[in-house]
Amino acid sequence: MNEDSADTERHNGRIRRLTDKGFGFIQDVDGDIYFSSADVVSVRNEDLREGQIVTYTIEAGPKGRVAKNVTPL
Template sequence: MAEGTIKKLTDKGFGFIDTGNGEDMFFHNSNLEGVSYEQLSEGQRVSYTEGRGPKGPRAENVKLA
């Protein structure tokens, strides 16, 4: 699993993870595991699996690291 830091959260239920390689990874609250969207905050470390969504790359199986 890859790890990164939550860079941005929106009020629409999705956010972006700073992957550490200069690119951000999109995630949706439906891809969270063991944590609710409301428990997340910017700057938290998370682990995730890289996947593909209808609009391109996205983080799946997102959980606190």
């Protein structure tokens, strides 16, 4: 993936960690990916749980990969 572009392909991963500050991390084959509660669709961030499988797209953020359009499966 080009670091300056968005990846429109959907990926699957597992929520590794959720915080009470409105963000979390998804574990996928290439390591952890940051996501914000603003990027969760279909459910509220409070309805997510660690270990849950989600689908998402990936964009380049200031500190690495960022998950967007996070949707539980």
